[in-house]
Amino acid sequence: MGTRKYVSSTRADTAAQTRTRILDSGQRLFVEQGYSSTTLRQIADSAGVAIQTVYAAGSKASLMTAILQRAFIGDEKFVSLIERPEFVAIMTDEDTDRALSRYVDFVVGANARIADLHHAAVLAADSDRSIGEEIERSELRRLDDIHTGSVWFVHRRLIGAGEVAEFADVLSYLTSPQTYRYFAVDRAWSREHFTRWLRASIDSHLTTPDA
Structure with a gap:
């Protein structure tokens, strides 16, 4: 046995x-x-x-789908980003400023890994509907995670409770693979330059007195 x-x-x-x-x-x-x-x-x-x-x-389409899932979330089995241990560790950091810096580093690192693949998938979606559907599902999961995670900014007194929806919209744009690729690839910004810009951009949308 x-x-x-x-x-x-x-x-x-x-x-x-x-x-x-x-x-x-x-x-x-x-x-x-x-x-x-x-x-x-x-x-x-x-x-x-x-x-x-x-x-x-x-099939080739199913392989691309599996590759996309693995790239977005770390493996083929879906686990919400905000439930992943490495992300939880960032959000439970008692030092808010340090937590924000760790969050920005996390996002930049993830986008550095997937930006080119995401771009290839977007191009592939023109000829393969299933890939387009997977991109849409992945984006909806990302937006849901960002909206849920934006409540953290309320708890840390960085935005007001009534600002979550708008802040989540802004954050989803700032942290998207497309935004990273535009600056880091198309405009050839260094990773350090983009990281500073992203942190400053997030900071500029924090609205409460403690922010």
Whole structure:
């Protein structure tokens, strides 16, 4: 019985590692050469697996969807951002100014990882409806997280209770992958420059006397 469990666990680990290689290769190729120009054969060759293994992992659209989910939330299993331990640790920091700086660093780091992939997915959505739908779902989850998380700013006396909706709209724009990509990629701002700008922009929308 113990041997069978060990073999089963080993096979599961191997399958997970193989899928990770496939998703990693797909992400790199989608960003480097575009979704439409990337083939499953290229993904297989890059991942070092048989083409049949990639077919078993899913269609090209489903792979892009899985890659997007993993990039947005850290893995393929959805967990709200505001419930993830690393984010909770930031929001429970007793020093509000330090918490804001940690939050900005977190957002910039996340967008640095996903901005190019998000751009590739937006372009792919023109030819694949399922990818467009996944982008829309991801954006709705992001907006919901931001709106819920904006209550933290009320608790820290940084905005008024009646300002949550408008502040969440502003914050969703400032922290979006598109905003990061415009400044950091299109306008070639350094990460440090963008980080300072983002913190200053958030600070400028804090309205209570304690802000």
